[in-house]
Amino acid sequence: MNTIVCVKQVLDPEIPPAKFKIDAEAKQVIPPAGVPPVISVYDERAVEAALRLKDKHKGKITALSMGSEKAADVIKHAIALGADDGFVLQDAAFENLDSFGTAYVLAKAIQKIGEYDLVLCGRQAADWGAGEVGSILAEILGIPVITLASEIQAQDKTLRVKRIVSDGFEVLEAPMPCLITVGSEIGLPRLPAGPRLMMARKKVIPIWRAQDIGAEPTKLDKQNAHTEVIGLSVPTRKTECEMITGATPADAAAHLAAKLSKLI
Amino acid sequence: MSPVSATYWGVPGFFIFWGLFAIAFGLFLRRFYFLFRLVRLGKPENRFDRIGQRITSTLAVIASQGCSLKSVSRTDIAGIGHAWMFWGFGFFLVGYIVFVGLEGGLGLSIPSAFERVYLSILDIVALFVVAAISVAVVKRYITRPARLERKQRRKEKIIMVSLFTAMTSLMMLHYCVEGLRYAAYNLSSAPPIGGVLASFLTSTGSSSATLLGTYNAIWWLNYVLLLGALVYTPHSEHLHPLFSPANILFKSLGPKMALEPIPPEEHAQESFGVSKIPDFTQKQLLDLLACTWCGRCQANCPANLTGKSLSPREMILNLKEHLLDVGPELLAGKADADSMIGSVVTEDEIWACTTCGACQEVCPVNIEHVHKIIDLRRNLVLTQNKMPESAQLMLRNMQSRGHPWAGIQSLRLRGDWTSDQELKVLSDGDTADTLFWVGCTGALVERNVQATLAMTRVLKAASVDFAVLGETETCCGDPARRAGYEFQFQMMAEQNIEVFKSHNIKEIITSCPHCYNTIKNEYPRFGGDFKVVHSTQFIADLIAQGKLKLTKDLKSRLTYHDPCYLGRYNDVYQEPRQILQAIPNTTLVEMERSRNKGLCCGAGGGHTWIEEQPGTTKINQLRLQDALGTGAAQVVTACPYCLQMFEESIEHKDKKDSLKVQDLAEIVEAAMR
Structure with a gap:
């Protein structure tokens, strides 16, 4: 079973909120110095899902990441976790693409790789959180898509997927090849097995440019983008604290209940 | 007749x-x-190196009974x-x-x-x-x-x-x-x-x-x-009369408690560390037969003293019994060795160790407990991918962020502490002879940054020419190594050695005993030979040379807490005490457990991040009792972890009025002005 996992490198979501800076004019995030970017959490779960399938059914895992040259680090991370191979998609033309452009580039790379039974993505990226690329990618590739998977089982040429919905889960089946986006409900990713870490660190990750994957310049033209960023701002967080008092604890509880009933 | x-x-x-x-x-x-x-x-x-020295020292220690006179306490x-x-x-x-x-x-x-x-x-x-x-x-x-x-x-x-x-x-x-x-x-x-x-x-x-x-x-x-x-x-x-002398003869002569790397030729193996009897080395098996049941290790083990399931003696004796049980079948080739983890040694025992080395320090027959525990951890982490969740979080952070701290645990970024400080921060291509290596905790945790800054001011006051790495400094790898995640450590060691060499560093000063021990004693195995000095040694030297004068009368009653990785691991007991005694009008009082019998703060071996198991009390609270028992107004230490553990226990027990904890650099700075 051959799996392709799409992984994105994002700004460390664990940085202290006060350190998060943006350039409102350029509509860009300013990455703080000395903080290495990390693999998007959901994408790491997608790698874990691929590894669990590989544990059972063997096969090959290829990781793909579109981003800067530094994205080689997330490919190396995926390889350390157990992926067999990986490529970075980097080109000036790929910068600041919207979900449609990103999906197009990934689709071209996947078509270049050729044979696959399954494409996995995280449910959404940990930075922009649009959650669109997976579905659009499936559309371009012309394969079925199941989103928000919490469990994937393979049988012959069919995949059986537990999909998270607001009040529980549903079980869906799809023929291979197909695309699945993975939710964090799938479980904690493993720690990279020891020696793979060192092996991955020394590995040279090939970089594919636009012409390597045969991406058409018109499709990458910002003029043809489906979405546009109008503005960017850091959300302001306001917290108010009010002490609820009362003569006795029972009194205080009654006041609290009254206050809460008004809020609901 | x-x-x-x-x-x-x-x-x-x-x-x-x-x-x-x-x-x-x-x-x-x-x-x-x-x-x-x-x-x-x-x-x-190979424990046959320096055989002449081995034989003479063994005969001397046995004949003089220096081994058994390593008493548990004075009484x-x-x-x-x-x-x-x-x-x-x-x-x-x-x-x-x-x-x-x-x-x-x-x-x-x-x-x-x-x-x-x-x-x-x-x-x-x-x-x-x-x-x-x-x-x-x-x-x-x-x-x-x-x-x-x-x-x-x-x-x-x-x-x-x-x-x-x-x-x-x-x-x-x-x-x-x-x-x-x-x-x-x-x-x-x-x-x-x-x-x-x-x-x-x-x-x-x-x-x-x-x-x-x-x-x-x-x-x-x-x-x-x-x-x-x-x-x-x-x-x-x-069996000890038969095997203890051999165990003393073949004791480790290298830096105390420095760990053996997993060599590159074994990197492709399926299994790492120790889970079965044949995974141990011959010296490790000899250790088991040499045990005298004396219990000195147990009486000094911080985990055992606070009611955790680990007793170094029980661990050794359980392993010994297992060896005697399964040995005949293994020798006859009749059976494959079974995993001991979970049956002979439990995971809780393996993770309760703070690697403080108190057990090894008092063992009369030179049993090496800590190596075995790390080898068992290596198997759990590298082969079985099994570890406490807090350990996994720490290791994941080290991997993706280059340090064990994360998110809400730290409100700082790596290079923040250098801002507004007049410091020589090395960029690509810069060189410097002397590097002040801060360590993750000293750079990222608010309270520890105070100590780091105090140290830089002390160095400046003594006109020391030094540089720092600022935001490009990463972890030395110690927490990963002590948690058994050897390869992460090896990677970090190689990277750091490359960085030191690229800046032409000759001498490294550090305030963290864990970084100190790692860079000084463990990096040489990876090609990194640098002069490494702990800040206490460096300050003591500055005072001796007259470059630093402690003139201010602090009128304080102090006690000094020995960090395990500075004291037991590296025998640095004297310098910190010399510095404190050089401060006018201070009285240095010793805790009952001090120097090589000092009690761990509870944070070694990755335990700053790995959650402490439930027991009768927490290790840092037990140590707090020791410090309070001296009647000192201040406890001084020389390790970022110890500082944190004391801060935490003082806060928890609401003893802020009676005891204050300070890093040695802070008290030196206070005594300068």
């Missing part, structure tokens, strides 16, 4: 005597060879007792050899004056031995100190009783044989106690035939008991 010259049931005593010797030595050697083969089940390890006299017994039996051993020669019917003789002198010595020595045994019996069965308390297996109880009985009997038999001989042969100039006994026997008016008959019988009994003890010892689990 010796009893061997008589004939018994038609057999000459001579043949019976040497026949018994042959059988006893045969049985002894057969069992000894079996135990030797058990040790050989382990992986070979514990067990070491003295053991030394008496050891020296006493030493005299007896020489005596037995001499008398076997004399009485074995070989026609040898020595001047009777010498014989009398030697017997007189043995008379006195036996008194000491019996006294020591009596104290040991009282200690073990009546006063029962905590370190000796354990759920003994039945066979161990039998061994202890047999041992005490045999030793006492041999001493008593010495007097009896002697008294009977002097009485039966009516010899003059008897040794003191033997003489008293001889006159008493003569005064009873027994016939010389009766005396002679009794003498013969007791004489034989003495040798049968002696040879019996020779056979019994290796067959019992009381």
